[in-house]
Amino acid sequence: MLIHKKNFNIEQIADSGQCFRMNQLAEKHYSLIAFGRYLELIQRGEDLVEISCDEEEFAELWQDYFDLSYDYTQLIDTLLAGEDPFLRSAAAFGKGIRILKQEFFEMMISFIISQNKNIPAIKNCVEALCHKYGTPIRSAFDHNTIYYAFPTPSQLAQASKEELRELKVGYRDEYIIRAAQAVAEGQLDVNCIHSYSYKEAFDALKQIHGIGDKVANCICLYGLHHIQVFPIDVWIKRILDEVYQNEFNLKLYEGNAGIVQQYMFYFMRNQKENQNEKTAKEGMKSKKK
């Protein structure tokens, strides 16, 4: 079915570092696994996305998952009309990004894995975890293809350190097992944590061995949809240092700080990529000479 929606760009969302199981199949064509379901999406126009499900499934799951009821246009317009040149550029560049409402346990484990890793490495680990411990899903498109759901807490709690090391999670093996056990055994109640305030959820998450400030904030933002949270990773830290000389006024964007952080992150990373491509091309030219 076709979704006509402003500020909804599937390429930007897939490349914004918030999700690890959205993969490019072709130009403007992506796959996604969530809620134990396989989905394909095609960007048909600036405000037009084709989505491979019926209206019932869309209303039940994906409308909420893609946060399509929230008005991003108002925030974008505010930033575009604002006096901050970096944020004006960042908002214009990433205006199709939305903060997905991803599943809590998947976010918890994914962001534990994410520490000290780049995005391709995180994706490889997450995919390996799903393949080894997750429930198989039969594709609705091609009945010979099997996809794997993200493991449940009890599925993952059965993993051994040795098995996890083979999946290249490194020293995070123990963090993963203990986190999965905490959820499976109820020390960390998934139903409760959804009803907590940001601060309560943050404190509860930090009780888990291997979850520090940055990872806890990412889980709050992406797994519990506390969009006022502003996780600071090295990219954001660099922006706060170099662009703002550590005088960025977060209070101006209170309530939407997590979205603003996404625009900053996505803009900065792509600036860097463009610079790398440029230097790579220049390098090739000089080699030819």
Added chain:
DNA sequence: TACCAGGGGTAAG
């Protein structure tokens, strides 16, 4: 407080 292990991916040499 400051520093470092840790390991896979990527950029640079």
Added chain:
DNA sequence: CTTACCCATGGT
């Protein structure tokens, strides 16, 4: 090809 660098957390 090899080497250097990156990075969030917990431990010293």
